[in-house]
Amino acid sequence: MASTDPTHVTENQSREEESLSRECKELIPTLPREKGWTVRYLYLFQGFWCNPHRIQPIYTFQKQFQAKDSDVIVATYPKSGTTWLKALTFAVVNRHNFPSSENHPLLTSNPHHLVPFFETSIYGEMIHDQIPDLSNVIERRIFGTHVPFPSLAKSIKDNSKCKIIYLCRNPFDNFVSLWMFVNKVKLESAPTLMLEEAFEMHCNGTTRYGPFWNHILGYWKESIARPEKVLFLKYEDLKDDVNFYVKRVGEFLGCPFTHEEESSGVIEDIVQLCSFEKMKELEVNKCGTFTRDVGNKHFFRKGEVGDWVNYLSPSMVEKLCKIIEEKFRGSGLSFRMCS
Template sequence: MPFISNYETFSDQNPHPDSTIQKQKWFSDEFLCKFKGFWIWSPYLEPTKKVVEDFKPLPSDVILASFPKTGTTWLKALLYSIIFRSSKEKPLLFNHPHELIPSLETKLYLEESNGKNLEFTDHKVRILGTHIPYQIIGDILNSSDCKIVYVTRNPKDSLASLWHFVQKAKKFDEDPWTVETAVDQFCNGVVPFGPYYDHVLPYREESWKRPWKIFFVTFEELKEDGKKHVKRLAEFLGCPFEGENKEEQVEEIVKNCSFEILSNHEINKSSEMPECFPLPYNSFFRNGQVGDYNNYLKPEMIHQIDAITRQKFHASGFVYGI
């Protein structure tokens, strides 16, 4: 049976036009809160509002947007390596990709920092991450000439990756988020920054309208031909590979940002907790494969998700995800 939401309400601690927020249990005692049509994990609700109210992108900014668990960590490594490839240092050896490219709502605009950490880099280009949907942040991103890179992933693999990710939480054993519940919630859109389909489509549509502004790529495309899309990214970002050794430059970036290499760096194997995130560094590296969902989702679950994919994606002209 589909997951039926038993909504609760609560009042914001701070005055807000929407003083009553829909609240839905996720797992254990964790809740999702509905904000402008999307479900936000409760600790990130206020930071998300602050981003909407206060963030002003610079023309030189590069914004990596994504739905959770769709290849964000990989793209952060690739973007950093492409843009700052002239640096003789090798920051990916000693820094987790999420430290090099911080997220607006899950780090920079958390209550204690209030966006003051935006001056986090000595580089002329700031690379910032976000999971905020285009429907919420689009006008803000369009207020400057900043570039947007969006990555998505097969919905079934995205869900499987999210389900595994949540299992790293200490609370998971107390009240597990079962795969059955995860599938039903995903199909109903009640997952962090969901609905997934409503998150993906506007970024894709905007990338067709304004390819100079938004670069849209899938996890599967990157896996199939990483060199091709790294070159495309560099062109899009205004820093194309040049010189006699340009092919070697591309190959080195693709190799150094591969799952096999990144997952073996000590920082990425660490069980230490990031300053602003409740899961360890090593939780971001698990498998990195296409089609891994087949190992965890039953045939009826796959059919359930595929039916919605046809309805949402295929009917919109985006033949993807099945």
């Protein structure tokens, strides 16, 4: 149960204020703000909506992080299949280090610990002038992020040959998954976020790292301009033919599967190891924690395509279809519901 003790809240606020640089202390009050899903306000930071306690880590990440040519960045909009993509990418990259699934790190560690987020795990707990020690990160280094493409560190975007794998999800399922997740991990003292209210905020773009259409289009356009830099995947395609896309990830990362590996079932082993059913039943994902308030179990709900039909009314579907048609028109990107 999350603590609601006033002393605890004051200590958290004091620690967050201490972690802020002078620039961020001066910046945040000047930013446009709207009601947030899990916080009182979201702030419009660099063109996307951000929780206030994530602005400093992102700002520090942008200034400090130095990408290596061999780095891999797993990028997603929240609740787009992040956990699955992290697991698959980690397994593909490290398949020679852990040839047997019997002692594989994914059996004892959640993918979010093996592939840490820049804005939470790496820079999220740092005082603004501290530099995280990444010397013990096993190469090839793999990191995760929800940060939109334009706000990635310059060393990732322009100063290195590191690779970015982006996974997007049908906006209907994406919304429902995000809404369900938020209500599961909220403080018990906080009111339930009603579906209708959350949907309106989603359609207005005022969600973490949103608007969702800008997030998706940023990576989509970069994948068209620099296909050697950004691999753009769809969650629904991955569900349809995961073997094909695991092979595609290996090719994109410069570590293609050999004929011997394919014939001996290495791809199938990775798919099985990283399957939703397998990961959900692991002890670490039943009882472990990602942060103090978020358990690993919260990252495994259904993993289905089309579950949105059980939640969205016809008028909601019509409204979201119109938004998708408008925002993605001319981009060459479509989703099955509105294609």
